[in-house]
Every structure is written in structure tokens, then in C-alpha cells.
Amino acid sequence: MSENKKSPVSSTREGAVAIIRIDNPPVNPLSQAVREGLLREYEAAAADTGVKAIVLTGTGKAFSAGADITEFSSGRTAPFLTDVITTIEASAKPVVAGINGLALGGGFEIALGCHYRVAASAVRQLGLPEVKIGIIPGAGGTQRLPRLMGVEPALDIIVSGAPIDAAKALSLGVVDKVVEGDVVAAAVAFADDLIARGEGPRRTCQRTIDAAALPADLFAKKRAALARHPSGPLAARACVDAVEAAVTLPFAEGIKRERELILQCLPSPYAKALQYAFFAERQAGTIAGVGGDVKLRDVKSVGVLGAGTMGTGISLAFLQAGMPVTIVETKQEPLDKGGARIRETIEANVKRGRLTAEQGGAIAKNLTPSLDMQSLAGCDLVIEAVFESMAIKKEVFGKLDRICKPGAILASNTSTLDVDEIAQATTRPQDVLGLHFFSPANIMRLLEIVRGKATAVDALATAMALSKKINKVGVVSGVCFGFIGNRMLECYGEEVQAMLLEGATPADVDKALEAWGWAMGPLAVMDLAGIDVGWRIRKEHKFSDERIRLYRVTDAIADQGKFGQKTGAGYYKYEGRNRIEDPAVTAMFRAEAARQGIEPRNGIPAEEIVERTLLRLVNSGAEILDEGIAMRASDIDTVYINGYGFQAWRGGPMWQADAMGLAVVAERIKFYEGKYGERWKVAPLIEKLAKDGGTFAGLDKVKAGR
Ligand code: NAI
Secondary structure, eight states: OOTTSOOSEEEEEETTEEEEEEOOTTTOOOOHHHHHHHHHHHHHHHHOTTOOEEEEEESTTEEEOOSOGGGGGGOOOSSOHHHHHHHHHTOSSOEEEEEOSEEETHHHHHHHHSSEEEEETTOOOEEOGGGGGTOOOOSSHHHHHHHHHOHHHHHHHHHHOOOBOHHHHHHTTSSSEEESSOHHHHHHHHHHHHHHHTOOOOOGGGOOOOGGGSOTTHHHHHHHTTTTOTTOSSHHHHHHHHHHHHHHSOHHHHHHHHHHHHHHHTTSHHHHHHHHHHHHHHHTTOOTTOOTTSOOOOOOOEEEEOOSHHHHHHHHHHHHTTOOEEEEOSSHHHHHHHHHHHHHHHHHHHHTTSSOHHHHHHHHHTEEEESOGGGGTTOSEEEEOOOSOHHHHHHHHHHHHHHSOTTOEEEEOOSSSOHHHHHTTSSOGGGEEEEEEOSSTTTOOEEEEEOOSSOOHHHHHHHHHHHHHTTOEEEEEOSSTTHHHHHHHHHHHHHHHHHHHHTOOHHHHHHHHHHHTOSSOHHHHHHHHOHHHHHHHHHHSOOOHHHHHHTHHHHHHHHTTOOBGGGTBSSEEEETTEEEEOHHHHHHHHHHHHHHTOOOOSOOOHHHHHHHHHHHHHHHHHHHHHTTSBSOHHHHHHHHHHHSOOOGGGOOHHHHHHHHOHHHHHHHHHHHHHHHOGGGOOOHHHHHHHHHTOOHHHHHHHHHTO
16 A cells, blocks of 8 residues: 555454444445455454454445446456355355445345445435346356245346345344434444454354255246346346256355356447447536536426326426426416316335335425416426427517516427527527427426527536426437438438338347347337327428328328327237337338339348348437537437437447447448439448547547546
8 A cells, every 4th residue: 555545444453343434435336346355354354362243334325336347348357246245245254234325236245245244224226226237246146045035035236236225124134223313333333242252253154055945937038027027138138047056056166156147248239239329328427618616496386388298297206306396388278177186196106115205295285376477476387388389489489488486497399490599589698598308398308408509508507407307318419400310210210111112020129129128119109109200300391302201101100190109009909008000000101112112122131121221320320420410429428328219239320330439330331322313322420430440438438638
């Protein structure tokens, strides 16, 4: 240890008990220095004849949040966590974990390797979330947790990655005691008691599992339920394999198996994509040129205009974050309907146990419905979610300008209109921005924060901070038609229409894309959201002749009043939510293709469906990046993962393009350009990066000065 660098692990003594503390703010990640410090302090305590028992604890709000994920890329360095834990577990003196705060991943594994566990009652997060970044617990967690709490609950916790709280941990037998107040003092008292009673170590590794008592099909059933696990095709399966090894193999063999399995997961494209997505999401909150010195505006009360689909969802998002909301409509009926929908959702959350009745009541009380725009005068933020019409929006913003207090942020939830033009309807365009929520707004995590030409930096930074407060992922977008997500989706959707004309059926397209990883195929999505949405937009805005041509059949379907699920038919027919292929729709595409002189193909291979849709997204993403609409490629991926059902284990479209290699991407796009013409024109940024051997990720790094 160097003289001037304090070790993040230290120890003190209380009577015969040594207290080892991890102090590596903010959440005590297990960096190399921590692992080394733990071994050093443990060995000192082991060697000290005056020490009869050891307490291991964390400082601050965490016991330990686990591995230092920033060390993943730099490779493993000794001492390894597994060895640290094995050494502690082998201790001849009893070791008690004093779990003061969250213990996740490697942090939880340390606690499992201790002989006893005492936890503070306030601890909410104990668990093994490794599966969420595409790996499995790799320091004995998969072998010790089933031995401590039983195989079935351990399997659920490890496969889901979901944390449990202290009370649950006590009921499952993972912790021995839960205490109010000073957990370290309680752990020391626990240790003193062990000393007094002459109780020695109680090693988890020596516990046995009664395999015969388990349901015979436990693992098979669990595997069968993993088809669409959010970690992708590998990690969750590896978790099941590892826990099965805890049942079928002796401890030391099980540890070896765990090691083999984590080594399969670590280099997988899924783990890499999940870890990238994890960092991309955090990165999205950083806005170039907006430092920590920007003073945020105080937002304590929110106004929402319009109690339709979006207005009610947006209100719920703020109400659930504990903020008071005033919701304004022009007429009593939609106001009552919207208010009722909000209350029903809160009640449903109480019924499902997500909220206590008391919390539900407090949330509902925070809503003030009104027919008078004047009641928005005191709001710090007003979000407009009225009809999608420029004339109406301008009128509304003109009124808001006259009514709202100075400094209030005035936001529009528009999905297609020009935020700069809306801002011009006010005398304070610096306070205007777009807050583009996704439906259902109380559930979908994505929030596009649309930065107008005049939007003030502090208004933008405040919106970003608010997105976190309401548990959303905020991504900044510039002003353009469709912003980041929908503009790209237009290209994706257009290519889908082209393939339907060429001979793919809606089911071919949806099945291919769902099998690749999309949460839902594009035609099923359109049927769910309503085919009429795009149909109306195509009526109001000017689009290229090409797009109009490609959407001709879809518009004809909508002309027939088939809007999708809500009318019982769209691209598919519906029995409840079950989609059934509709030969009439296929026939419409065949007939239109014949009219347009498109040679019918005998179906389109799944790989081509995946490639064409993905490349259209990438090409459009590159244009958006080049125009400065998106700040970074990773923001585009964050948009797609959080708002469009692109699976995190696939990393996002831009990540996929980097994985293909941009030279290959450019070549494939040009191939399709040769075949289909203008709509496939390669984005200049892709050509440039391909020529220079660059990547989107590399470009992000250059921009961030990293
Ligand atoms: P909606 O038709 O369900 O609701 C609009 C509501 O605004 C109606 O209840 C109407 O009575 C009310 N309204 C109209 N003029 C008003 C005024 N001057 N003052 C107060 N209330 C007024 O529409 P929806 O779907 O909620 O859309 C609202 C906005 O959100 C639109 O700009 C839309 O483009 C945008 N959006 C919609 C999404 C969706 O999936 N539905 C997704 C993202 C954005």
C-alpha cells in the first residue's frame, strides 16, 4: 500500500471482535484495492490471538454493490474475489457479515461466504443481478445461495436478478437476524454471543442439499420458461445450469462448473451488448456543454393539458413520483373520463400490491382536475398533450405564455410537430421544449427531451433531471420530423411495407423479427398502436412519392376502417389478442404489387428481413447523428432499447452496425441501393467511417473527449 493512498478497507477492534470495513464510496464496489484490503485485514485479524471473532461491514449506504464493472474491460487481476471469499469462509474464527446497506452481486457473495449474517431492517436490495449484464454470479453465489435458502427460491433470485429486502432474506433463512438501528453494534453483539457460547464457524459450503426433496422437473420447467428472457439466449440458461450443479455436484466441483459457465458468458456478444446498453443509458444523461454548474430550475408542481391517452399517462408518471399534478381539459366529460382512468390505475396498483392503500390515497389526492387553464398559473412545469394540430398547439402555447409564471418550463408532447414553431407562439421560447413520452406514458421508460433552437440550457438540464425523478430514461433529441425514434422507425416501417409488396406475409415479417429479438414484430405493433395513427399522419404531411407508393395497401386497409386490434382487424384478424393471418390482406398486397409491376417472390428469407430492417435503421441513425439530432450513437441505441422493444442483449441498431463492421454495412447498403434505388442511399457518415476504419462507438468516444 502506498503511503499517501488510503486503503479502502480498514479495521478496528471492539473487545475480542475485529471489525473490517469497506469504505469505497459511493457504493463500495469490489475493486482490486478492496479485494486486496479485505485479504490483508482478514489475515491480520486471523493472526491476532486477541481476536476471537470478525465482523465484516460496509461504510455509507452500501455493504457492497459488487464487482467494479469498469474493471471488466481491463481483465482480471489478483486477488480474485472467489479466493477472497474462500479464504474468509475457511476462517477458524467465526465471521459475521454486518449488512448495513445494499449487497449485490459480488457484495452479496461475500456475505454468503461469511458464517453468519445480521442485516439492517432498512436494507432493500440483497441479490445477484449478474444475469442482467449477461453473466452469472461468479464468486460462489450460485453454489452458496441454494444451500442457504433452498434451491427453488435461489433459482428464482439468480435467474431473475431481482433483489430481495432484509425481511424476505430473514424469512428465507439467508440472514440470521434483522435489526433496527446500529447494525454494526448488533453484529458485534452477535459475534460476542458466539464467542460466549463457544460457537465456531458455520460454513455455507459444508451445507448439503436434499436433491430428492426437489420436484423432478424443476430445472426442465425453469429452462422452458426462459424463451424470451431479457438477458438473451445464454446467461439465464447458464444460471439454471449453475444452480443445477449446486444440486448434483459436491461444492468444489460446483464452483468449477460455475467458473466454466461464467467463462462462456463473459465473452458472448449478449453480455457485451448488455454491458454496453447499461453504460449507454447512463451516458445519455450527460449533455455536452451542460456541466454540473448549471443551476436547475425548481420543479415542485406539474400541469398537464389534455386528459386523453397521453395526458393521463403523463399525469400518472408524475403522481407516482410524488408530485402534485393539475390536469386541464376544455370539457367536463373528457376531464371526468381522464380522472377516472388515473384513479383506476392507482387502484389497480394498490390491488396488485405495488402500492399500499395509504400510498394510493395520497397519490390520488395529489391530482387536481380543472376546466380552467388559469389554474396552471402556479405550475413549475406544464406539459401539453392536446390534439396533434399545429393550430391548436400554437393557440394553447400563446395562452400558456400569458398565464404561466415566469421561469415555468412549457413542454409539448407532440410526436410530429416542429417544436421551434410551437415555441414561436410564446414570448419565451427559451422556456419551451419537447417532452416526447411513449404510450402508455406511465409505463414506458423512454422520454425524448426535444431541444429547440432557443431552449435554455437550464431548462434542458432540468428536464433531464426530472426524467430520472419519474423513473424514465431521458434522451436529448434535436428538432426534426419524428425526432430520433420515430424518424428512424419510418425507414424501418417503409422497408417492411416494401417486403410485404415483394411477397412476404405480415406473419413472415413479424416472426422473423421476433425470433431475432424484437419484443414484437412491426405489423403486430402497428395493429396494437392503431394503423390509423400513421394513416392520419400520411394524410397531413407531405411524404416522398416512394413512401406513399409503399404504404398504399396499408392506407387502403385503414380506409376500410380496419385500424388493428381496436377494430378487431388490421394486418391480422383478432380473436381476443390472438392474431390470425388474414388471406384478404395478403391478397391486397399481391394485387397492388401486380399493379406496381413488382415481381412476386416466393417469400423472403428471415435473414433478409432482419438485415433490411436493421440496415434501414442504421442508415437513418447515421443521418440523424450526422445532423446533430442525436448527440451520440449510444443515445440512439438507448432510444431503441427503451422505447421500441429492441432487446438490450442485441445492444441497439448502432451497436449491431459496429459489430457487423461499417465496411460491411456500407457494402450491404450499397447492394440494396443498387436493387431498390433512392430510399437506400447510403448515409455519408457510414461511408466516411467505413473508409477510415471507424466505428460509431469510436465516434462517440472522440466526441466525449475520451
Ligand atoms: P387524445 O385524443 O387521446 O387526447 C387529447 C386530449 O386533449 C383530448 O381529451 C382533448 O379533449 C384534449 N384537448 C384538446 N384541446 C385541448 C385544449 N385546448 N385544452 C385542454 N385539453 C384539450 O390524444 P393523445 O393520443 O393523448 O395525444 C396527445 C398528444 O400526444 C398529441 O400531440 C400526440 O401526437 C402526442 N403523442 C401521442 C402518442 C400516442 O401514442 N397516442 C405518443 C406520443 C405523443
